[in-house]
Amino acid sequence: MKQIGLLGGTFDPPHLGHLIIAEEVRANLGLDEIWFIPSQEPPHKQKATTDAVDRAEMVRYAISTNEYFKLNPIEIERPGKSFTIDTIRQLRDENPNTDFYFIIGADMVEYLPKWKDIEELTELVKFVGVERQGYKVKSEYPVIKVQIPTIEVSSTAIRERLQNGISVKYQVPEPVETYIKEKDLYE
Ligand code: ATP
Secondary structure (H helix, E strand, O other), X not given: OEEEEEEEEOOOOOOHHXXXXXXXXXXXXXXXXXXXXXXXXXXXXXXXXXXXXXXXXXXXXXXXXOOOXXXXXXXXXXXXXXXXXXXXXXXXXXXXXXXXXXXXXXXXXXXXXXXXXXXXHHHHOEEEEEOEOOEOOOOOOOEEEEOOOOOOOOHHHHHHHHHOOOOOEOXXXXXXXXXXXXXXXXX
């Protein structure tokens, strides 16, 4: 059986927090690969997001130096809203003999009870929870806890810094910073 970690997100933009949690979970659980899945229209967030093509491109740059990390465009190729359950059903159909580990930050763990078809989802994937500043991994559903060095970086804070002309150096990988500047993404 292949062991695959999944990190779904808006990645608006992808940052060091995403890379660190993905690598820590991969190494801790001995996973074969981590697939980064940028969302099309995030069902749990109401705000407007950067074009999916730009977000996917930034993810591609962010993960380029880690041979275990792959971009999976499944949600951006599917028109409209994708719920995690739809994505997982499709991934399971397309990838037999694979165990999936769905990585989520503690801020998301709190919302698990609200996810569409959560009961079925917990049978199709193993959830892996990582701590995030201000949140603890607490859940009524089974969640594997992986201890990470908590890192207080978020896409929201990075967008705000960029809007205010504050440096984001080392918070996003260098090629992502270059892409953001070239495309004037968060001005
Ligand atoms: P935003 O600030 O726009 O809400 P975000 O920084 O939370 O974005 P997402 O792309 O929404 O980034 O996150 C994808 C996944 O990564 C989520 O499960 C989220 O909890 C987790 N995550 C993001 N940043 C961190 C972090 N610094 N520590 C732990 N988990 C994180």
